[in-house]
Amino acid sequence: MHAAVVRDWATPPRYEVFADPTALGEHEEVVEVLASGLHPRVRSQAAGSHYTSTDTLPLIPGIDGVGRRADGTLVYFVLPDTNLGALAEQTVVDARRLVTLPASSDPVLLAAAMNPAMSSWIALRDRLSFTAGESVLIMGATGSAGQLAVQVAKHLGAGEIVVAGRGQARLDLLRALGADRTIDLAGPLEQVAADYAARAAEVDVVLDYLWGPPTELALPALLQARRDRGRLLSWIEIGSVAGPDIALPSAALRQANVHFLGSGQGSASTAGILASLPALVEELSRGSFVIDAVTRPLRDVEAVWGERSQSSGERIVLVP
Template structure:
């Protein structure tokens, strides 16, 4: 990559910017070296620009250390010295995956099948992992259960719709604001779509009417839409003693949501999260092979948009399509 401007604001003094660029470049130009027996140097073939990467870089993610300079990137596809391709999750350090080479811990990686597309894997694994792990590690999912995906029009939401159907959900409901993307969900497995556009209370009412009987909610929104949806759905639920698991994964609509105390007392209703900490690193890694197989076999569709690594600054600041997943590659 040409310089480190993706990590600094354009309103800073130019002299300060120059010093930051030099510091960043000094880190980027230095080839990292393995320091333990489990570490190896890999050639990075593809690394995704996930929302998690952006929050890592701006310091807003709950795992951020604020350590600078920072090479962004949390996962990727790499080539080992013997030619084997692996999918890996990076260390929780400032040396990320937006580089030509990086050091990985083999215990945080899995081999990829022969002939797999590195860009496809790098684009799909992170957005798919959120709901895949939720279904496998946070609840006991039973085929035939009904699933609502809140925020289904983004990349992760689209994956959640597909994964729910792949795992045997009898009904998958996708909810979001963008009508064009909502309409496209039916081809991905959604049985019902609900628009959240317009006035919030009216949207919540529509959601309650359509999704009151679901067993599981995969929530990428949180905030006010979740507050209103919880009330609307529980009020219209025919049997409140039937279990409803609400899994909080993202917070696109706000970092906080007021959960009414009556909701927890008057219904068999649990709210739980899925992310780093609620699931161990070992738990995530254990799910990699099966998810990779689902992606490699074409059972899950992702819209990947590859760009040369040299254009990272330009792409980072450009408007993005949330239905696409940007992937940086060494060359195109």
């Protein structure tokens, strides 16, 4: 078969011939891959920099996708940690990690949307007890996952949605998706901190796709401006686009009732994630959420790897 293959962590995957996969385990089967998203998580996997990465090469990256089983059934699949990923004509899946799709499903749409939508879907439905009417701040809202987070929060009944990202024009576009207030992170730091205090201090939940310096700036600005610091603020760390670490002053944990938790592979159980996916598939199939999916042939993977940034809200889908 043909696949995108990583043989050196320092170079992009290359399209080449690779041995056909073989199902060996009790629940394993080979599926034909129809579409797989080029998510940030896939890029870090291919670079060997994700926290689940090992030093084992060669590697076919790709963590999920839409495929066809031997009986013709369409499925969405989530792969375990494996070196035989989804950026290939075929891959090995665990039948317990499949979601059966309607025959009319759009493979490209679901391959593009499931992973980024899952981040906020799982965070708000499973990682805490989110209640309709609560307000949400989305940090990193202009990317594809952030744009879907706006829609998911709105769908789940958020009372007010504040979005933070770089570029006022791009932030303004999020109002059509449900955003109520905006914070442009491209401004002077003093102004950004003041905007956090004025526009987001009273939120109930933060969905943080950025971490790093933006979080270091936002955290004290939010906590110090809250009228009632004893009211719970749930801060959910989902991504680290802006940096893997923050300096957290001890006072931040004493001066306000803030609860930090993560949402990602490991912090949410595989069984719990899979149990939440059929409902998400249903909403995506119904057209409840929109995403800008860009289809590219798998054979162009090496060129695609270097030519596009996904910060614009596009999600590239590679099709064998």
